[in-house]
Amino acid sequence: MTKEIKLLLRSTLAVLVAVVGCLALTTPQAVAINGPSAGVKLNAGANADTRAVAAADPQAAQAAAVECGTGYELRYAERLPTAENRLGTLFSYTKMTGSRWDACAIFDNNTGATKYMKLKICPNTVGGACAQDEGNFSQYAGPVHLTNAMCGDITAIMKNTSSSSTSLINAIRGATACN
Template sequence: MKCSTEKSVGVILLLVVSLLFMGVPQAAADSGSKPLLFSPEANAPTRAVAAADPAAAAAAANVCGAGYTLYYAERLPDERRFGTLFIYTKPGAAENQPVCAIFDNNTGVAKYMKIKLCSNWIADGCTQDSGTFSQYAGPVYQKRGGCGKVTAIMTNSASSSTALIDAVRSTTAC
């Protein structure tokens, strides 16, 4: 009897372990996450920011939608990283390529945030997203966003005049 009990326990353990390992790929497939793709123009600091937190960079890319690649990422205001600015582009001529920007909140608490994306084309104007967010501001898009400007602002509240982050960056090199 001892031998068959040990054999039964062994078979059950084998089945449980097999089911656990079979479930992992399915769970990953159901999460909807896609591998992060870099723009060929993404610089070394951008790649380092993405490598430090690949889940955040990939999640922001998923928010932008299909076809966007990571062009630029920066911790703001500095290594303290209250927020991270992500700029994604679709392939195309620099001044005409579609751009998506996300401003990630890394503080762990809701903050007033604003992200504004302005096209280099005056007729296209700017798009923006602002409010009190615990995760991120954006996404904001420009169909012809290359050579434009992106502004990222973070304060403790909408009425606060002291900025934790006040950054203006170029969307792409021209």
């Protein structure tokens, strides 16, 4: 090979590496670090609707799992406020740590515009502290982690602005399985 061809190949490779590197740093709405082929581990308690959301958008489910961290399994996913009018997607992941359930949540913004979002997980214990993330987000709120989240709740709120009196989304869901 000539020097010019080698230089051209190296330049092309450098550009490809840079592009792949940028993709690896993207958010749940984009391609996950491990890519969509890595798959999302589903919690045994994941219902049919959760499985359908994960199957319809495996890249977002995987990217949210990467944001939550190692060992988390998708327990719950829902398009909000409805499947037909999806402005956001709530992803809830759990993992067993010793004898306790830990939870992680991501609230994906599917509007394509910056919205005020609040994501909160609260335990079902007296005096237990909630974990939350809120602000103006164009991509997602979270991840929010809570240890010992058994029977806790996740709240997902989306408004046009923090001072808006009307919510686009106002949902409360269970963080973990509960008897």
